[in-house]
Amino acid sequence: MKTALTIAGTDPSGGAGIQADIKTMTANGVFATCAVTALVAQNTTGVKSIVECTPDFLAEELDCVFTDIFPDAVKTGMVSSIPLIRVIAAKLKEYGAKNLVVDPVMVATSGDRLITEDAVSALKELLLPLATVLTPNIPEAEILSGMTIRSAADMEAAARAISEQYGCAVLCKGGHQINDADDLLWRCGSGKWFHGKRINNPNTHGTGCTLSSAIASNLAKGFDLDTAVERAKAYISGALGAMLDLGRGSGPMNHMFDLKSIYCTEKAD
Ligand SMILES: Nc1ncnc2c1ncn2[C@@H]1O[C@H](COP(=O)(O)OP(=O)(O)OP(=O)(O)O)[C@@H](O)[C@H]1O
Numbered sequence: 342m343k344t345a346l347t348i349a350g351t352d353p354s355g356g357a358g359i360q361a362d363i364k365t366m367t368a369n370g371v372f373a374t375c376a377v378t379a380l381v382a383q384n385t386t387g388v389k390s391i392v393e394c395t396p397d398f399l400a401e402e403l404d405c406v407f408t409d410i411f412p413d414a415v416k417t418g419m420v421s422s423i424p425l426i427r428v429i430a431a432k433l434k435e436y437g438a439k440n441l442v443v444d445p446v447m448v449a450t451s452g453d454r455l456i457t458e459d460a461v462s463a464l465k466e467l468l469l470p471l472a473t474v475l476t477p478n479i480p481e482a483e484i485l486s487g488m489t490i491r492s493a494a495d496m497e498a499a500a501r502a503i504s505e506q507y508g509c510a511v512l513c514k515g516g517h518q519i520n521d522a523d524d525l526l527w528r529c530g531s532g533k534w535f536h537g538k539r540i541n542n543p544n545t546h547g548t549g550c551t552l553s554s555a556i557a558s559n560l561a562k563g564f565d566l567d568t569a570v571e572r573a574k575a576y577i578s579g580a581l582g583a584m585l586d587l588g589r590g591s592g593p594m595n596h597m598f599d600l601k602s603i604y605c606t607e608k609a610d
């Protein structure tokens with residue numbers, strides 16, 4: 342069985358963060374492992390408080406995974422602070438991690454910060470250059486590119502600039518700002534749009550975590566990046582389309598909407 346590792350923060354309400362990542366990886370047919378960066382007391386209405394793991398503890402978590410169940414792909418989500426980013430970058434390099442999906446998580450849907458302001462430059466300098474693909478939403482793409490994004494053409498310009506600066510592919514998510522379900526993948530000097538059908542579901546807690554984990558799962562299974570994105574979009578559309586309605590805020594999706602296909606998605610050689 343193929344394996345994937347998520348390095349991220351927690352969500353006790355289960356719809357985002359490491360909990361969403363593990364559900365997504367499982368539902369996409371890979372064995373999920375995880376290293377926690379921060380314990381986040383949050384639910385569908387917002388973040389209450391954050392307790393970070395120490396850098397030494399995170400390093401030990403990563404050693405435990407990499408020396409035992411080596412991941413076929415890795416996803417990073419909430420990386421929280423400079424000392425944790427340093428550890429993550431060092432360990433990814435030390436172990437030669439492959440198929441790295443970096444979700445540059447900055448602010449939760451609720452508006453709460455999930456990375457300290459001073460750590461954004463460490464994220465750029467240390468983590469982005471290691472990525473196979475980055476998955477910024479519009480506000481994150483604006484911060485990474487220094488550009489203002491108001492249109493699909495702006496998304497293309499920003500994704501291209503970020504891709505050229507950090508030497509990796511960039512999936513700029515249209516998200517809730519521009520066209521909800523249409524995302525642009527910039528790779529190898531050209532762009533490709535992935536059009537999704539907009540689903541009228543206000544419960545979008547954890548969509549970013551879920552998409553990046555689904556991409557990592559499909560890379561782990563050996564699909565190329567375009568196909569991995571295509572499959573991840575189909576998965577998130579299914580999870581949103583199941584119209585789960587839980588919690589008092591923007592609720593979680595149904596990650597297990599299609600349980601019967603879980604073990605039938607291995608890539609045919
Ligand atoms: N209403 C919708 N219908 C269909 N697809 C959607 C909808 N909303 C978001 N998506 C898709 O979900 C994926 C995640 O995008 P989104 O922009 O929501 O991420 P995000 O802002 O990083 O998420 P988060 O809210 O977890 O921080 C993208 O592929 C996007 O196109």
Ligand SMILES: Cc1ncc(CO)c(N)n1
Nearest residue numbers: 350351357358419449547
């Ligand atoms: C831990 C964590 N990571 C990412 C997000 C963004 O959805 C969140 N709410 N919580």
